[in-house]
Amino acid sequence: MDLLLLAATALGAIGLYLMLPRERAPLVRIGTLLGAMALAGFFLFLVRSVEQNIGATAPDVSTRPPLVFYVFAAIMIGGAVGVVCQPKPVYAALYFVLVTLAGAGVLVLLMAEFMAIVLIIIYAGAILVTYVFVIMLASQGSSPSEGGGTGGDVKAPAYDRRASSSFSAVFVSFVLVGAVLQVLLPTHGPIATRNASLINPMAAMMVQSVGITSNPQPAGTVGQPSMGVEATTKNATGIEPIAPSNVQLLGASLYSQYSLSLELAGILLTIALVGSVVIARKNVDVDTESLGTGKVPVE
Amino acid sequence: MSQMELYHYLALGAILFAIGLVGFLARRNMIMMFLCTEIMFQGVAINLVAFSRFHMNPSGQSFMIFLLTIAAAEASLALGLVILLFRRRETLNVDEWSEMQG
Secondary structure: OOHHHHHHHHHHHHHHHHHOOOOOOOOHHHHHHHHHHHHHHHHHHHHHHHHHHOOOOOOOOOOOOOHHHHHHHHHHHHHHHHHHHOOOHHHHHHHHHHHHHHHHHHHHHOOOHHHHHHHHHHHHHHHHHHHHHHHHHOOOOOOHHHOOOOOOOOOOOHHHHOOOOHHHHHHHHHHHHHHHHHHHOOOOOOOOOOOHHHHOHHHHHHHHHHOOOOOOOOHHHHOHHHOHHHHHHHHHOOOOOOOOOHHHHHHHHHHHHOHHHHHHHHHHHHHHHHHHHHHHOOOOOOOOOOOOOOOOOOO | OOHHHHHHHHHHHHHHHHHHHHHHHHOOEHHHHHHHHHHHHHHHHHHHHHHHHHOOOOHHHHHHHHHHHHHHHHHHHHHHHHHHHHHHHOOOEHHHHHHHHO
Protein backbone atom coordinates (compact mmCIF):
# COMPACT_ATOMS: atom_id res chain seq x y z
CA MET A 1 0.00 0.00 0.00
CA ASP A 2 1.10 3.49 -0.75
CA LEU A 3 2.78 5.06 2.26
CA LEU A 4 1.43 8.57 1.74
CA LEU A 5 -2.10 7.25 1.35
CA LEU A 6 -1.70 5.09 4.43
CA ALA A 7 -0.41 8.03 6.47
CA ALA A 8 -3.22 10.31 5.31
CA THR A 9 -5.86 7.71 6.08
CA ALA A 10 -4.43 7.01 9.51
CA LEU A 11 -4.16 10.71 10.34
CA GLY A 12 -7.74 11.29 9.25
CA ALA A 13 -8.94 8.37 11.33
CA ILE A 14 -7.12 9.57 14.45
CA GLY A 15 -8.34 13.13 13.93
CA LEU A 16 -11.95 12.05 13.50
CA TYR A 17 -11.67 9.78 16.53
CA LEU A 18 -10.42 12.65 18.67
CA MET A 19 -13.20 14.96 17.47
CA LEU A 20 -16.09 12.59 18.13
CA PRO A 21 -18.14 13.59 21.17
CA ARG A 22 -17.30 11.69 24.32
CA GLU A 23 -17.36 11.91 28.11
CA ARG A 24 -14.31 14.07 28.54
CA ALA A 25 -13.99 17.18 26.43
CA PRO A 26 -13.22 16.11 22.86
CA LEU A 27 -9.85 17.27 21.59
CA VAL A 28 -11.31 19.36 18.81
CA ARG A 29 -8.22 21.42 18.09
CA ILE A 30 -5.79 18.52 17.84
CA GLY A 31 -8.38 16.60 15.86
CA THR A 32 -8.85 19.49 13.45
CA LEU A 33 -5.11 19.78 13.02
CA LEU A 34 -4.75 16.09 12.29
CA GLY A 35 -7.74 16.21 9.95
CA ALA A 36 -6.25 19.13 8.04
CA MET A 37 -2.96 17.23 7.78
CA ALA A 38 -4.88 14.23 6.48
CA LEU A 39 -6.60 16.38 3.87
CA ALA A 40 -3.24 17.81 2.83
CA GLY A 41 -1.91 14.27 2.62
CA PHE A 42 -4.76 13.21 0.37
CA PHE A 43 -4.15 16.30 -1.77
CA LEU A 44 -0.44 15.51 -2.13
CA PHE A 45 -1.28 11.91 -2.91
CA LEU A 46 -3.67 12.96 -5.67
CA VAL A 47 -1.21 15.48 -7.13
CA ARG A 48 1.57 12.92 -7.10
CA SER A 49 -0.66 10.32 -8.73
CA VAL A 50 -1.58 12.80 -11.44
CA GLU A 51 2.08 13.51 -12.13
CA GLN A 52 2.97 9.84 -12.25
CA ASN A 53 0.05 9.17 -14.54
CA ILE A 54 0.52 12.08 -16.86
CA GLY A 55 2.83 10.33 -19.29
CA ALA A 56 0.32 7.60 -19.98
CA THR A 57 -2.58 9.86 -20.84
CA ALA A 58 -3.42 11.48 -24.10
CA PRO A 59 -2.52 15.16 -24.24
CA ASP A 60 -6.04 16.34 -25.03
CA VAL A 61 -7.66 14.67 -22.03
CA SER A 62 -7.67 16.51 -18.74
CA THR A 63 -5.88 14.60 -16.04
CA ARG A 64 -7.14 16.45 -13.03
CA PRO A 65 -10.22 18.46 -12.09
CA PRO A 66 -10.03 22.24 -11.80
CA LEU A 67 -8.63 23.68 -8.61
CA VAL A 68 -12.09 24.69 -7.44
CA PHE A 69 -12.83 21.01 -7.03
CA TYR A 70 -10.33 20.75 -4.19
CA VAL A 71 -11.97 23.71 -2.45
CA PHE A 72 -15.43 22.18 -2.75
CA ALA A 73 -14.13 18.79 -1.68
CA ALA A 74 -12.48 20.28 1.41
CA ILE A 75 -15.71 22.11 2.30
CA MET A 76 -17.74 18.95 1.84
CA ILE A 77 -15.43 16.83 3.97
CA GLY A 78 -15.18 19.51 6.65
CA GLY A 79 -18.94 19.89 6.74
CA ALA A 80 -19.43 16.14 6.96
CA VAL A 81 -17.00 15.97 9.87
CA GLY A 82 -18.96 18.80 11.46
CA VAL A 83 -22.20 16.84 11.10
CA VAL A 84 -20.67 13.76 12.65
CA CYS A 85 -18.94 15.53 15.51
CA GLN A 86 -21.48 18.19 16.47
CA PRO A 87 -23.34 17.26 19.66
CA LYS A 88 -26.32 19.51 18.97
CA PRO A 89 -28.57 18.22 16.17
CA VAL A 90 -29.62 21.67 14.95
CA TYR A 91 -26.03 22.72 14.29
CA ALA A 92 -25.41 19.37 12.65
CA ALA A 93 -28.31 20.06 10.28
CA LEU A 94 -26.77 23.43 9.43
CA TYR A 95 -23.44 21.72 8.70
CA PHE A 96 -25.34 19.37 6.45
CA VAL A 97 -26.62 22.36 4.46
CA LEU A 98 -22.95 23.27 3.94
CA VAL A 99 -22.25 19.77 2.65
CA THR A 100 -25.21 20.02 0.29
CA LEU A 101 -24.18 23.38 -1.15
CA ALA A 102 -20.59 22.27 -1.73
CA GLY A 103 -21.92 19.07 -3.27
CA ALA A 104 -23.96 21.15 -5.69
CA GLY A 105 -20.74 22.92 -6.63
CA VAL A 106 -19.04 19.60 -7.33
CA LEU A 107 -21.98 18.56 -9.49
CA VAL A 108 -21.68 21.78 -11.48
CA LEU A 109 -18.04 20.91 -12.09
CA LEU A 110 -19.28 17.58 -13.45
CA MET A 111 -21.49 19.39 -15.98
CA ALA A 112 -24.64 18.27 -14.19
CA GLU A 113 -26.19 21.66 -13.51
CA PHE A 114 -29.71 20.30 -13.29
CA MET A 115 -28.72 17.78 -10.66
CA ALA A 116 -26.97 20.52 -8.71
CA ILE A 117 -30.15 22.59 -8.59
CA VAL A 118 -32.22 19.52 -7.76
CA LEU A 119 -29.81 18.65 -4.97
CA ILE A 120 -30.19 22.09 -3.42
CA ILE A 121 -33.98 22.15 -3.79
CA ILE A 122 -34.63 18.62 -2.54
CA TYR A 123 -31.91 18.25 0.05
CA ALA A 124 -31.48 21.72 1.45
CA GLY A 125 -35.07 22.70 0.76
CA ALA A 126 -37.18 19.68 1.55
CA ILE A 127 -35.33 16.95 3.40
CA LEU A 128 -33.38 19.30 5.65
CA VAL A 129 -36.52 21.22 6.59
CA THR A 130 -38.14 17.92 7.54
CA TYR A 131 -35.14 17.07 9.68
CA VAL A 132 -35.21 20.44 11.40
CA PHE A 133 -38.94 20.02 12.06
CA VAL A 134 -38.35 16.65 13.67
CA ILE A 135 -35.42 17.99 15.68
CA MET A 136 -37.71 20.72 17.02
CA LEU A 137 -40.56 18.28 17.68
CA ALA A 138 -38.45 15.68 19.37
CA SER A 139 -36.08 17.95 21.24
CA GLN A 140 -35.83 17.22 24.89
CA GLY A 141 -33.08 19.48 26.02
CA SER A 142 -35.19 20.84 28.86
CA SER A 143 -36.15 17.49 30.33
CA PRO A 144 -34.02 17.04 33.45
CA SER A 145 -34.26 13.24 33.50
CA GLU A 146 -31.72 12.82 30.72
CA GLY A 147 -29.17 15.11 32.28
CA GLY A 148 -30.12 18.24 30.41
CA GLY A 149 -29.34 21.38 32.32
CA THR A 150 -32.20 23.60 33.40
CA GLY A 151 -30.16 26.76 33.29
CA GLY A 152 -29.97 29.25 30.48
CA ASP A 153 -27.55 27.21 28.45
CA VAL A 154 -29.40 24.02 27.65
CA LYS A 155 -26.89 21.24 27.30
CA ALA A 156 -27.33 18.44 24.87
CA PRO A 157 -28.66 15.17 26.28
CA ALA A 158 -26.20 12.59 27.47
CA TYR A 159 -26.50 10.36 24.45
CA ASP A 160 -25.54 13.27 22.23
CA ARG A 161 -22.47 14.08 24.25
CA ARG A 162 -21.08 10.57 24.10
CA ALA A 163 -20.41 8.50 21.03
CA SER A 164 -20.44 4.79 21.61
CA SER A 165 -17.95 2.35 20.09
CA SER A 166 -16.29 5.19 18.26
CA PHE A 167 -12.97 3.40 17.90
CA SER A 168 -14.37 0.44 16.01
CA ALA A 169 -16.56 2.70 13.87
CA VAL A 170 -13.61 4.87 12.84
CA PHE A 171 -11.39 1.83 12.31
CA VAL A 172 -13.88 0.04 10.05
CA SER A 173 -14.67 3.13 8.00
CA PHE A 174 -11.10 4.19 7.39
CA VAL A 175 -9.90 0.71 6.57
CA LEU A 176 -12.69 0.74 4.00
CA VAL A 177 -11.70 4.11 2.58
CA GLY A 178 -8.00 3.22 2.45
CA ALA A 179 -8.69 -0.03 0.64
CA VAL A 180 -11.07 1.63 -1.82
CA LEU A 181 -8.65 4.43 -2.63
CA GLN A 182 -5.80 2.00 -3.13
CA VAL A 183 -7.73 -0.39 -5.35
CA LEU A 184 -9.35 2.27 -7.50
CA LEU A 185 -6.10 4.05 -8.31
CA PRO A 186 -5.75 3.87 -12.10
CA THR A 187 -2.55 2.23 -13.22
CA HIS A 188 -2.78 2.97 -16.91
CA GLY A 189 -3.99 5.70 -19.20
CA PRO A 190 -7.53 6.26 -20.35
CA ILE A 191 -9.04 3.69 -22.63
CA ALA A 192 -12.73 4.19 -22.38
CA THR A 193 -12.87 7.93 -22.87
CA ARG A 194 -10.98 8.03 -26.12
CA ASN A 195 -13.55 6.26 -28.22
CA ALA A 196 -16.65 6.86 -26.16
CA SER A 197 -18.02 9.37 -28.62
CA LEU A 198 -17.68 6.91 -31.47
CA ILE A 199 -19.53 4.11 -29.75
CA ASN A 200 -22.52 5.81 -28.24
CA PRO A 201 -24.55 8.32 -30.25
CA MET A 202 -25.91 9.82 -27.04
CA ALA A 203 -22.33 10.22 -25.91
CA ALA A 204 -21.58 12.13 -29.07
CA MET A 205 -24.44 14.48 -28.32
CA MET A 206 -23.24 14.91 -24.78
CA VAL A 207 -19.74 15.64 -25.97
CA GLN A 208 -21.18 18.37 -28.12
CA SER A 209 -23.40 19.78 -25.44
CA VAL A 210 -20.68 20.09 -22.89
CA GLY A 211 -18.27 21.37 -25.45
CA ILE A 212 -15.27 19.29 -24.60
CA THR A 213 -14.30 18.54 -28.17
CA SER A 214 -11.17 20.29 -29.16
CA ASN A 215 -12.54 20.59 -32.67
CA PRO A 216 -12.93 24.26 -33.60
CA GLN A 217 -15.70 23.58 -36.12
CA PRO A 218 -19.19 24.83 -35.31
CA ALA A 219 -21.38 22.42 -33.44
CA GLY A 220 -23.80 21.82 -36.25
CA THR A 221 -21.26 20.28 -38.57
CA VAL A 222 -19.41 18.10 -36.14
CA GLY A 223 -22.01 15.67 -34.94
CA GLN A 224 -24.58 15.94 -37.69
CA PRO A 225 -24.66 12.23 -38.61
CA SER A 226 -25.32 11.16 -35.06
CA MET A 227 -27.71 13.85 -34.01
CA GLY A 228 -30.85 12.18 -35.25
CA VAL A 229 -34.00 13.45 -36.86
CA GLU A 230 -34.64 16.54 -34.86
CA ALA A 231 -31.42 18.26 -35.79
CA THR A 232 -31.76 17.60 -39.49
CA THR A 233 -35.33 18.81 -39.61
CA LYS A 234 -34.35 21.94 -37.83
CA ASN A 235 -31.56 22.39 -40.28
CA ALA A 236 -34.00 22.05 -43.16
CA THR A 237 -36.04 24.92 -41.78
CA GLY A 238 -32.98 27.07 -41.72
CA ILE A 239 -32.57 27.17 -37.95
CA GLU A 240 -29.17 26.29 -36.72
CA PRO A 241 -29.27 22.97 -34.88
CA ILE A 242 -28.70 23.32 -31.20
CA ALA A 243 -26.78 20.69 -29.31
CA PRO A 244 -29.05 19.10 -26.71
CA SER A 245 -28.48 20.40 -23.24
CA ASN A 246 -27.82 18.31 -20.22
CA VAL A 247 -31.45 18.55 -19.14
CA GLN A 248 -32.66 17.37 -22.54
CA LEU A 249 -30.37 14.37 -22.45
CA LEU A 250 -31.45 13.55 -18.92
CA GLY A 251 -35.12 13.84 -19.84
CA ALA A 252 -34.67 11.63 -22.88
CA SER A 253 -32.93 9.04 -20.76
CA LEU A 254 -35.50 9.20 -17.97
CA TYR A 255 -38.60 9.00 -20.13
CA SER A 256 -37.37 6.45 -22.66
CA GLN A 257 -34.91 4.16 -21.00
CA TYR A 258 -36.17 4.38 -17.44
CA SER A 259 -39.83 5.28 -17.86
CA LEU A 260 -41.08 2.25 -15.94
CA SER A 261 -38.64 2.94 -13.12
CA LEU A 262 -39.84 6.51 -13.02
CA GLU A 263 -43.42 5.36 -12.52
CA LEU A 264 -42.28 2.99 -9.81
CA ALA A 265 -40.43 5.85 -8.13
CA GLY A 266 -43.64 7.86 -8.08
CA ILE A 267 -45.54 4.94 -6.57
CA LEU A 268 -42.79 4.52 -3.99
CA LEU A 269 -43.03 8.18 -3.01
CA THR A 270 -46.80 7.88 -2.61
CA ILE A 271 -46.44 4.79 -0.46
CA ALA A 272 -43.81 6.51 1.67
CA LEU A 273 -46.08 9.54 2.09
CA VAL A 274 -49.06 7.47 3.20
CA GLY A 275 -46.88 5.24 5.33
CA SER A 276 -45.22 8.07 7.19
CA VAL A 277 -48.60 9.66 7.91
CA VAL A 278 -49.92 6.35 9.24
CA ILE A 279 -46.80 5.71 11.30
CA ALA A 280 -46.51 9.12 12.89
CA ARG A 281 -50.16 9.88 13.57
CA LYS A 282 -51.43 9.96 17.10
CA ASN A 283 -54.25 7.68 18.08
CA VAL A 284 -56.99 10.23 18.47
CA ASP A 285 -60.28 8.94 19.78
CA VAL A 286 -62.65 10.59 17.41
CA ASP A 287 -65.91 11.41 19.07
CA THR A 288 -68.44 10.61 16.40
CA GLU A 289 -71.10 12.75 17.99
CA SER A 290 -69.00 15.86 17.84
CA LEU A 291 -68.20 15.39 14.17
CA GLY A 292 -69.67 18.16 12.11
CA THR A 293 -70.64 20.23 15.12
CA GLY A 294 -67.49 22.28 15.03
CA LYS A 295 -66.20 20.98 18.34
CA VAL A 296 -62.55 20.06 18.53
CA PRO A 297 -62.13 16.41 19.51
CA VAL A 298 -60.26 15.97 22.74
CA GLU A 299 -57.41 13.50 22.82
CA MET B 1 -12.21 13.28 -18.56
CA SER B 2 -9.48 10.82 -17.79
CA GLN B 3 -9.44 8.00 -15.32
CA MET B 4 -7.27 10.12 -13.08
CA GLU B 5 -9.82 12.90 -12.96
CA LEU B 6 -12.56 10.36 -12.33
CA TYR B 7 -10.46 9.01 -9.47
CA HIS B 8 -10.61 12.38 -7.72
CA TYR B 9 -14.39 12.31 -7.64
CA LEU B 10 -14.48 8.67 -6.57
CA ALA B 11 -12.06 9.46 -3.75
CA LEU B 12 -14.31 12.30 -2.57
CA GLY B 13 -17.32 9.99 -2.67
CA ALA B 14 -15.49 7.29 -0.73
CA ILE B 15 -14.32 9.69 1.97
CA LEU B 16 -17.82 11.13 2.38
CA PHE B 17 -19.25 7.63 2.60
CA ALA B 18 -16.71 6.69 5.26
CA ILE B 19 -17.41 9.79 7.36
CA GLY B 20 -21.14 9.13 7.15
CA LEU B 21 -20.53 5.53 8.17
CA VAL B 22 -18.56 6.66 11.21
CA GLY B 23 -21.44 8.88 12.22
CA PHE B 24 -24.03 6.18 11.68
CA LEU B 25 -22.10 3.68 13.77
CA ALA B 26 -20.95 6.00 16.53
CA ARG B 27 -23.77 8.46 17.17
CA ARG B 28 -26.56 7.42 19.50
CA ASN B 29 -29.16 10.01 18.51
CA MET B 30 -31.63 8.54 16.05
CA ILE B 31 -32.02 11.78 14.11
CA MET B 32 -28.25 12.13 13.84
CA MET B 33 -27.93 8.57 12.56
CA PHE B 34 -30.31 9.30 9.71
CA LEU B 35 -28.60 12.60 8.98
CA CYS B 36 -25.36 10.65 8.59
CA THR B 37 -27.00 8.30 6.11
CA GLU B 38 -27.81 11.39 4.05
CA ILE B 39 -24.07 12.15 3.92
CA MET B 40 -23.50 8.62 2.65
CA PHE B 41 -26.18 9.23 0.01
CA GLN B 42 -24.32 12.32 -1.15
CA GLY B 43 -21.09 10.40 -1.55
CA VAL B 44 -22.89 7.84 -3.70
CA ALA B 45 -24.58 10.59 -5.72
CA ILE B 46 -21.21 12.13 -6.57
CA ASN B 47 -19.98 8.71 -7.69
CA LEU B 48 -23.00 8.28 -9.97
CA VAL B 49 -22.68 11.67 -11.61
CA ALA B 50 -18.92 11.28 -11.99
CA PHE B 51 -19.38 8.00 -13.81
CA SER B 52 -22.09 9.60 -15.91
CA ARG B 53 -19.61 12.23 -16.99
CA PHE B 54 -16.82 9.73 -17.49
CA HIS B 55 -18.82 7.46 -19.79
CA MET B 56 -20.71 10.38 -21.36
CA ASN B 57 -23.95 8.62 -20.60
CA PRO B 58 -26.90 10.32 -18.88
CA SER B 59 -27.96 7.10 -17.13
CA GLY B 60 -25.89 8.05 -14.11
CA GLN B 61 -27.87 11.23 -13.66
CA SER B 62 -31.10 9.28 -14.02
CA PHE B 63 -29.88 7.05 -11.22
CA MET B 64 -29.26 10.12 -9.13
CA ILE B 65 -32.91 11.11 -9.59
CA PHE B 66 -33.90 7.69 -8.25
CA LEU B 67 -31.39 8.05 -5.45
CA LEU B 68 -32.99 11.33 -4.43
CA THR B 69 -36.39 9.61 -4.55
CA ILE B 70 -35.17 6.89 -2.24
CA ALA B 71 -33.57 9.47 0.05
CA ALA B 72 -36.82 11.41 0.31
CA ALA B 73 -38.87 8.28 0.99
CA GLU B 74 -36.34 7.10 3.55
CA ALA B 75 -36.27 10.46 5.29
CA SER B 76 -40.05 10.68 5.58
CA LEU B 77 -40.49 7.11 6.83
CA ALA B 78 -37.52 7.24 9.17
CA LEU B 79 -38.53 10.54 10.70
CA GLY B 80 -42.09 9.27 11.15
CA LEU B 81 -40.66 6.29 13.01
CA VAL B 82 -38.43 8.57 15.09
CA ILE B 83 -41.43 10.64 16.13
CA LEU B 84 -43.36 7.49 17.01
CA LEU B 85 -40.50 6.11 19.11
CA PHE B 86 -39.89 9.47 20.76
CA ARG B 87 -43.53 9.60 21.83
CA ARG B 88 -43.28 6.18 23.43
CA ARG B 89 -40.21 6.74 25.60
CA GLU B 90 -39.46 10.48 25.45
CA THR B 91 -35.90 9.87 24.34
CA LEU B 92 -34.00 9.72 21.08
CA ASN B 93 -31.37 7.39 22.44
CA VAL B 94 -31.16 4.40 20.17
CA ASP B 95 -29.81 2.22 22.98
CA GLU B 96 -33.17 2.49 24.69
CA TRP B 97 -34.61 0.33 21.97
CA SER B 98 -31.95 -2.35 21.96
CA GLU B 99 -34.50 -5.04 22.80
CA MET B 100 -35.76 -4.60 19.25
CA GLN B 101 -32.79 -6.60 17.99
CA GLY B 102 -34.80 -9.75 18.70
